[in-house]
Amino acid sequence: MNLFIDAFAWIFDPANWVAGAQSPLPIQDRLAEHLLYTFVAVLIAALIALPLGFYIGHTGKGRQFVISFTGGMRALPTLGVLFFLTMVLGYSMVSTTANFLGTMIALVLLAIPSILAGAYSGLESVDRQTIDSARASGMTELQILVKVEIPLSLPLIVGGLRSGVLQVIATVVIASYVGLGGLGRIIASGIGLNDYNRILGGAILITALALLVDGVFAVIQRLTATPGVGGPADTGRSAVRRQAQRQPATVGTPNQERE
Amino acid sequence: MIEFRGVTKQYPDGTLAIEHVDIVIQPRTITVLVGSSGSGKTTLLRMINRMVDPTSGQVLVDGTDVATVDPVRLRRSIGYVMQNGGLLPHRRIVDNVATVPLLRGVAKSAARARSLELLDTVGLDRGLADKYPRQLSGGQQQRVGVARALAADPNILLMDEPFGAVDPIVRLELQTELRRLQSALDKTVVFVTHDIDEAFALADQMVILRTGGIVAQIGTPAEVLAHPADDFVASFIGADRGQRRLRLQPRDPASGRIVVVDSAGRPAGLIEDDHASIGDGASPDVKAS
Ligand SMILES: Nc1ncnc2c1ncn2[C@@H]1O[C@H](COP(=O)(O)OP(=O)(O)OP(=O)(O)O)[C@@H](O)[C@H]1O
Ligand SMILES: [Mg+2]
Numbered sequence: 291m292n293l294f295i296d297a298f299a300w301i302f303d304p305a306n307w308v309a310g311a312q313s314p315l316p317i318q319d320r321l322a323e324h325l326l327y328t329f330v331a332v333l334i335a336a337l338i339a340l341p342l343g344f345y346i347g348h349t350g351k352g353r354q355f356v357i358s359f360t361g362g363m364r365a366l367p368t369l370g371v372l373f374f375l376t377m378v379l380g381y382s383m384v385s386t387t388a389n390f391l392g393t394m395i396a397l398v399l400l401a402i403p404s405i406l407a408g409a410y411s412g413l414e415s416v417d418r419q420t421i422d423s424a425r426a427s428g429m430t431e432l433q434i435l436v437k438v439e440i441p442l443s444l445p446l447i448v449g450g451l452r453s454g455v456l457q458v459i460a461t462v463v464i465a466s467y468v469g470l471g472g473l474g475r476i477i478a479s480g481i482g483l484n485d486y487n488r489i490l491g492g493a494i495l496i497t498a499l500a501l502l503v504d505g506v507f508a509v510i511q512r513l514t515a516t517p518g519v520g521g522p523a524d525t526g527r528s529a530v531r532r533q534a535q536r537q538p539a540t541v542g543t544p545n546q547e548r549e
Numbered sequence: 550m551i552e553f554r555g556v557t558k559q560y561p562d563g564t565l566a567i568e569h570v571d572i573v574i575q576p577r578t579i580t581v582l583v584g585s586s587g588s589g590k591t592t593l594l595r596m597i598n599r600m601v602d603p604t605s606g607q608v609l610v611d612g613t614d615v616a617t618v619d620p621v622r623l624r625r626s627i628g629y630v631m632q633n634g635g636l637l638p639h640r641r642i643v644d645n646v647a648t649v650p651l652l653r654g655v656a657k658s659a660a661r662a663r664s665l666e667l668l669d670t671v672g673l674d675r676g677l678a679d680k681y682p683r684q685l686s687g688g689q690q691q692r693v694g695v696a697r698a699l700a701a702d703p704n705i706l707l708m709d710e711p712f713g714a715v716d717p718i719v720r721l722e723l724q725t726e727l728r729r730l731q732s733a734l735d736k737t738v739v740f741v742t743h744d745i746d747e748a749f750a751l752a753d754q755m756v757i758l759r760t761g762g763i764v765a766q767i768g769t770p771a772e773v774l775a776h777p778a779d780d781f782v783a784s785f786i787g788a789d790r791g792q793r794r795l796r797l798q799p800r801d802p803a804s805g806r807i808v809v810v811d812s813a814g815r816p817a818g819l820i821e822d823d824h825a826s827i828g829d830g831a832s833p834d835v836k837a838s
Contacts (some may be wrong), residue, residue, distance in 0.1 A: 423635025426600055427648050427697070428625030441639050516639035517681060 297490035314475035317495065323471035324499065327462045331397035332405075332455050339402045339454075340447070343409020347443075348435050353410065360403035368461055372396040376468050389468040400461055401454035408450015412443030444514040452507035459500045473499070550576050551597060551705065551737065556606035558592050558762070566592040567762035569606070574754070576704070579731055579738040583748040584758030584765075585785075590741040592762065594707050597739065598627045610705070625649050628698030628706040628736075632713045634690035636682040642668070642693055643678040649701040660700075667696040672726060688719035695727075699734070706731075708740045712747070724750050745786055749774075757782055 300306065307316050314320055346352050375392035376385075383391075416439050424438045425431075440447070466474030473496050480488030551574040558567040566589040574580045582590045595601040596608050599620040608615045615623055629635075636645045644651075646664035651657070665675050671692040682690055691711055698706055708727075712720045724747065731738050742748055748755055749770045757765045757773065759781055766778035774793060777783035787793055795817050798808040807820040 417638075419631065419633060419635055420637060422600075423629070423631055424637065424648075426595075426598060426624055426629040426631070426635070428621050428623075428652055430621050433652065438637060438639075519638050519683075 293486065293490060294494075296487045297494055300487035300491040301495060314471075314479045317476070320471055320473050320475055321495065321499065324459070324462050324473045324496075327393070327397065327465060327470075327472055328455060328458045328503075331394055331458050331462075332401050332451065334394070335398045335401035335454060336405055336451060338398070339405035339450075340409050343406045343447075343450075344413060344435060344440070346406075347410035347413025348431070348439060350414075356406065356410070360406055363399060364403045366399065368396050368400050369464055369467070371399060372464055372468065386469075389470060393465045393468060393470055396464070397458050397461060401458050404454040404457065405450045408447050408453070409443075412446030412450070413439045415446060416442045441516055442519065444516065445511050448507065448511045448514055452504065452511065455507065456500055456504055459503060460496065463496065550574065550609075550611060551739065552607075552609040553593070553596075554607045554609065556593075556596065556603045556608060558589070558596065558601060559604045565761060567596075567603070570762065570764055572756055572764065572767060574737065574739060576737050577731075577735045578753040579728075579740060579751050580754045580756060581740045581742060581748040581752035582756045582758060583742055583745060583785075585760065586743060588758040588760050589762030590743070590758055591709055593758070594709055594739055594741050597705070597707055598624045598629060600624075625653060625701060626703055626705075628701070628703040630691075630694045630698045630706070630708040630711045632710045633687075634682065634694035636690060636693055636697070638682050641679050641681060642685070645682065645693060646696045646700050648697055653701065663700065664696070667699055668693075670699065670730070671696045688715045688723065691715060691723060692726075695730070699730075699736075704737055706736045706738045708738065710741055710743070713742070713744075720747070727751065749786075757785060759785075 301317070305311065307318060309316055309319075342356070346356055372392055375395055376389050379388035379392050382388075420442070421434060421438060424434050429437065462472045463474030463477065465472045466478045473492050476492035476495070477489050480486070480490075480492060551572075553570050553572040556567055556570045557565075559565050570593065572580075572593075582593055584590055592601055596603055597610065597615070599615055599618070602616065610618075610623075636642075637648070640648075643661055643664045646667055647655075647657075647660035650660040650663060655663075665678060668675055668678060673689060673692050673696070677685060677689065677693075682693070685693065691714075694711065695708075698708075712723045715723065727738070727740075728751065730736070740751055742751075752770050754767065755770055755773050756767050757778075759765045765785070766773055766782045768776075773782065773786060774788070777786060777788055780789070783789045790812075792812065794812045795809045796812075797820070798810055800807050808816050809818045809820065811817045
């Protein structure tokens with residue numbers, strides 16, 4: 291237990307938060323980098339995966355291909371991808387750029403499968419009759435997507451983003467292997483210095499950050515649950531499964547209460 | 550007027566859903582498409598608003614081949630009601646009703662005011678306007694579905710087993726309501742059901758379909774009852790089993806009333822005017838029980 295107390299003491303030691311402290315400190319700078327890498331990687335992944343997922347979910351085309359493809363992507367060892375990319379990219383550009391690009395690509399590849407799955411399984415979970423009826427009332431395909439499918443599947447879409455973000459937050463640590471920042475730097479330097487407080491402190495910071503971000507997403511998921519569809523959004527990845535089995539919301543019974 | 554001219558529909562998987570159908574539907578009437586499950590009723594109905602395109606033949610609305618009309622524009626000009634109402638679960642009732650006007654760019658406040666009027670028209674309390682579909686009963690949702698279909702003031706109303714999911718009493722109520730609406734609003738209604746009694750209750754014209762999407766008979770309910778075109782129709786309307794055959798009982802001496810019984814001898818109703826002498830050519834109203 292002492293180990294943890296010492297690690298927390300290290301985290302809360304004001305000296306570790308002083309601007310200009312010796313690298314890899316101060317902590318807030320590494321935190322900011324960690325969040326920035328996460329944000330950029332997830333943003334790029336979302337820009338690729340969301341439109342693709344919407345296309346697959348709306349048209350039903352290419353579903354089989356994408357499922358097996360993302361299955362393969364999930365199996366890629368991110369660290370291996372990182373070293374491979376930095377090596378390959380290193381031939382054609384300066385190593386700092388290669389390292390940064392390689393890290394970003396590895397993280398984007400990591401985040402894409404979850405976001406993609408959230409988007410297309412979200413759209414697939416929308417009651418076919420609702421979509422059919424929207425089309426029969428004269429909505430264009432784009433209007434069906436934007437006004438019906440996306441609002442109704444928003445909690446699942448956000449759920450996909452949420453697990454993508456969490457995976458990336460936990461994995462940004464590898465950026466330090468190629469000399470980039472992030473909280474991984476603190477752990478790496480702790481290993482170098484044989485400083486257990488630093489190693490554990492860094493790990494705790496990452497965990498806390500992940501929990502915090504997860505909490506924020508839980509709130510967003512709850513807020514995006516469409517009011518007419520009922521229950522507050524489930525938490526975590528199990529939401530995808532549970533909500534997919536949900537009864538079509540168009541069937542109601544008298545005086546049925548919204549949970 | 551809606552016209553089917555030599556319409557055939559074969560789905561990509563090879564299913565022949567409709568085979569060479571010709572139907573003329575007069576404006577401001579209720580035409581009921583009736584037939585057993587899989588006989589192509591829905592397919593036929595959805596060809597009118599281009600939710601399904603025929604493999605060959607033409608569907609004309611007021612003389613225009615619908616194949617030449619942009620589907621989105623066509624659909625906005627035709628009301629469509631489906632079995633469970635097909636409401637958008639994430640939108641309040643009032644916004645559901647306003648779906649098409651909003652798509653057409655009507656201002657939000659005007660669309661809302663019109664929606665509230667339509668709730669009155671279909672006999673719903675305005676207090677339901679801000680609820681979500683799942684907070685309503687099946688029958689109420691069905692009425693909202695009708696209100697939504699009426700919102701763009703279409704000339705044509707397509708209804709696909711709209712009352713299939715509600716209990717018999719509500720169903721009867723909705724049928725009466727539909728007749729009232731139809732005569733009040735002068736719509737051309739095309740109505741799909743597999744319930745032959747519902748067809749008799751609503752139809753000005755009946756189209757009886759048999760498996761394979763073949764028209765077995767077209768006619769008024771009276772024509773169909775009096776002259777079933779073939780054994781299939783006779784069996785479908787229950788005439789062969791004597792289900793439609795009613796008999797008069799001797800006048801009840803105590804009350805002076807005449808009871809009508811069905812083929813099994815169970816009472817089916819009373820003769821409305823018990824002073825009329827039966828058999829003198831006047832056809833008394835038979836009031837169904
Ligand atoms: N999208 C489709 N693809 C292939 N076959 C279809 C499709 N839609 C309908 N069918 C087939 O076409 C035939 C007619 O179907 P349709 O839905 O028009 O029947 P229906 O009379 O409305 O039946 P129900 O009373 O069960 O609604 C059926 O054999 C059905 O299996
Ligand atoms: Mg049908």
